[in-house]
Amino acid sequence: MKAQRLLSAGAANTKLAKNxxxxxxxxxxxxxxxxxxxxxxxxxxCTSACVGSAGRAGTFPAIMQARIKKTRRFFEDRQxxxxxxxxxxxxxxxxxxxxxxxxxxxxxxxxxxxxEHMLNLTLYPHLRFxxxxxxxxxxxxxxxxxxxxxxxxxxxxEDTTEEMIRDLLNAGGTVAVVFGDxxxxxxxxxxxxxxxxxxxxxxxxxxxxxxxxxxxxxxxGLRLKGxxxxxxxxxxxxxxxxxxxxxxxxxxxxxxxxxxV
Numbered sequence: 001m002k003a004q005r006l007l008s009a010g011a012a013n014t015k016l017a018k019n020x021x022x023x024x025x026x027x028x029x030x031x032x033x034x035x036x037x038x039x040x041x042x043x044x045x046c047t048s049a050c051v052g053s054a055g056r057a058g059t060f061p062a063i064m065q066a067r068i069k070k071t072r073r074f075f076e077d078r079q080x081x082x083x084x085x086x087x088x089x090x091x092x093x094x095x096x097x098x099x100x101x102x103x104x105x106x107x108x109x110x111x112x113x114x115x116e117h118m119l120n121l122t123l124y125p126h127l128r129f130x131x132x133x134x135x136x137x138x139x140x141x142x143x144x145x146x147x148x149x150x151x152x153x154x155x156x157x158e159d160t161t162e163e164m165i166r167d168l169l170n171a172g173g174t175v176a177v178v179f180g181d182x183x184x185x186x187x188x189x190x191x192x193x194x195x196x197x198x199x200x201x202x203x204x205x206x207x208x209x210x211x212x213x214x215x216x217x218x219x220x221g222l223r224l225k226g227x228x229x230x231x232x233x234x235x236x237x238x239x240x241x242x243x244x245x246x247x248x249x250x251x252x253x254x255x256x257x258x259x260x261v
Contacts, residue, residue, distance in 0.1 A: 180224020
């Protein structure tokens with residue numbers, strides 16, 4: 001029987017499809033849906049706001065079943081899983097080489113696995129890797145090392161302190177902050193984003209998913225998505241930051257201000 005393909009082309013994911021560079025992603029089943037935990041640093045807020053079950057995965061059960069199957073194989077047949085993943089990455093690297101392009105790979109579409117400890121990412125010269133993570137120490141370590149192959153964006157959550165944010169940004173890292181409200185300001189784009197946060201420039205993280213080329217020391221602003229119940233839970237937990245006050249101030253003088261964490 002032919003093994004289930006691990007990597008998906010970027011076009012299979014709405015946000016990854018916005019990337020200019022050809023992109024591949026690995027979609028495991030988030031949290032512990034598979035019976036195995038792939039998000040060891042998840043919080044109550046991010047769990048309630050997770051988009052892993054949204055979109056096509058929430059409409060077509062077969063999509064989530066495929067993710068669960070991949071996840072179980074990762075834990076139950078680690079060697080076989082990694083062997084196949086290395087082969088698929090090598091094929092993607094060759095595809096990019098033939099076309100003279102540098103591709104992107106996101107291995108944690110809905111998970112938070114430290115792939116840099118399992119794979120030698122330098123073996124694929126025509127690929128660049130990026131992920132989000134809630135593992136602060138991991139994000140800090142990658143921010144302080146050579147980022148020519150792999151970049152991590154730290155996901156701010158209700159347990160993140162202002163000092164943590166400042167230290168990581170000053171170290172050259174990037175942080176992602178979810179902004180939004182229960183009622184969308186503009187349903188077509190799920191609301192606006194502030195110009196600055198904690199005095200740092202905010203870039204629009206919804207324009208595309210490619211975090212590899214983000215400038216250092218910027219905040220990646222993400223709009224709060226999901227159902228009204230999910231948005232309320234994310235705001236109540238402190239995982240997402242309300243934009244109501246932010247938008248009012250920004251429209252007047254566009255100051256550098258501090259929003260409580």
